[in-house]
Every structure is written in structure tokens, then in C-alpha cells.
Amino acid sequence: MTEILIVEDETVIRELLSDNLEFEGFSTYQAADLAMADQLLSEISPSLILLDLNLPDGNGADRLKTWRSNGLQTPVIICTVRDREIDIIKALDAGADDYVTKPFRIRELIARIKAVIRRSEHKPGGDKLQIGQIAVNFSARTVASPDSQISLTATEWQILEYLAENRNQVLSRDQIIERIWGINDLEDSRAVDVHIGRLRKKIEADNRPSTLLTVRGFGYTLKL
Numbered sequence: 313m314t315e316i317l318i319v320e321d322e323t324v325i326r327e328l329l330s331d332n333l334e335f336e337g338f339s340t341y342q343a344a345d346l347a348m349a350d351q352l353l354s355e356i357s358p359s360l361i362l363l364d365l366n367l368p369d370g371n372g373a374d375r376l377k378t379w380r381s382n383g384l385q386t387p388v389i390i391c392t393v394r395d396r397e398i399d400i401i402k403a404l405d406a407g408a409d410d411y412v413t414k415p416f417r418i419r420e421l422i423a424r425i426k427a428v429i430r431r432s433e434h435k436p437g438g439d440k441l442q443i444g445q446i447a448v449n450f451s452a453r454t455v456a457s458p459d460s461q462i463s464l465t466a467t468e469w470q471i472l473e474y475l476a477e478n479r480n481q482v483l484s485r486d487q488i489i490e491r492i493w494g495i496n497d498l499e500d501s502r503a504v505d506v507h508i509g510r511l512r513k514k515i516e517a518d519n520r521p522s523t524l525l526t527v528r529g530f531g532y533t534l535k536l
């Protein structure tokens with residue numbers, strides 16, 4: 313059964329989420345704070361984490377950054393009342409795969425959960441890619457520079473794979489949204505830009521991109 317860890321301090325919201333997700337056939341774990349989330353993550357490997365930002369013992373995005381730097385690859389959806397762009401970008405930048413703002417529609421949340429899990433389970437073909445000094449192996453899901461392993465989120469893998477399949481062609485933001493998120497109006501182009509920016513930081517050797525290029529006003533291309 314697909315297990316979801318809900319990290320949310322408001323009991324009513326946490327239980328509402330849990331009830332709805334279990335009704336949809338998921339099995340859920342509940343954490344009321346980050347300490348409890350850490351404890352549970354040492355014991356279980358959920359398929360996805362729903363993570364609140366404002367928690368009694370800290371900020372969800374900050375803790376997510378720590379989890380990612382410790383190698384946690386579990387997909388994460390941020391659930392937050394904050395809808396300020398800076399908070400959303402900070403959360404995506406910390407390694408979130410997606411976000412929803414409260415009050416959220418439960419159907420939309422479930423659609424996003426399913427999409428993120430589908431992306432994380434998607435196994436691409438045994439293709440390899442060399443980007444400068446960076447070696448990408450899609451089947452082994454590894455990205456390595458000469459001196460270190462680089463960790464990509466599920467969403468970054470999907471975007472990189474889509475760009476690699478269409479190398480040297482320009483993909484519009486809408487094409488990327490449709491391929492990655494499936495439903496056009498569930499995502500906006502700003503989020504695509506954040507994911508691409510984060511991916512670029514990981515796979516480009518320096519600050520002047522030579523491979524993952526922006527085509528101004530249109531989209532992106534992987535020039536190989």
C-alpha cells in the first residue's frame with residue numbers, strides 16, 4: 313500500500329487529510345511537528361511526504377533542505393497557508409516537488425499526490441548522457457561530477473529526461489507543464505522556471521549555462 317507521511321501541526325487539518333487519503337486507498341502516518349517527522353522517517357520509507365511550512369519546532373522548508381542534503385529522495389508536497397511567491401520559491405528551492413496552498417481543494421491535492429508519485433516511480437530507459445563533466449545515467453538514476461554524486465528530485469529527473477528525449481529542440485513551458493504535471497492549470501510557468509533553475513545549478517559546471525539553455529519568451533532546450 314502507498315504510504316504517505318503527513319507533517320501538520322493542526323490536528324483538524326491533519327486528520328482531515330488522513331481521512332481523505334485513507335478513503336482514497338493510501339495508508340497514512342501523522343506527525344504534529346518536525347521532531348516526530350524525523351522519528352517516523354527513521355522507521356518508515358513513505359512514498360510521499362505532505363509537509364506544512366509553519367511548524368511548532370521549525371520551518372518545513374528548512375528541514376526539507378536538511379533532508380535533501382542527507383540524501384532523502386522521497387517526493388515532497390508542501391501544504392501551506394502562505395501564498396507569497398517567496399515562500400513557494402523557497403520551498404521548491406529546498407527540494408519540494410510541488411506545493412498546494414491552504415485552504416486547498418482535496419480533489420486537487422489528491423490529483424497532485426498521484427501525479428508526484430507517478431513521476432517518482434517512472435523508470436526511464438537505460439539512456440546515458442554526458443553534459444560537460446557531468447555524467448547522467450537515467451536507468452541507474454545517478455548524476456555524477458568528477459568528484460561527487462549529485463542528487464536530483466523526482467521532478468528534476470522528469471524534466472531532464474523530457475529535455476533529453478527532445479535534445480536540441482526547444483520545449484515551451486506549457487509543453488513541460490503538460491508532460492510533467494499532466495493537467496495544464498495545475499501548475500504555473502513560474503514553478504517550471506524554479507525547477508529548471510535548480511536543475512541547471514546541479515548539472516551546469518559554472519554560472520554561464522552552455523547546455524540547459526533558456527529560449528527567451530518561449531521555453532528551454534538541452535543543447536548537446
Ligand code: CA
Pocket residue numbers: 320321322364365366367
Ligand atoms: Ca502549521
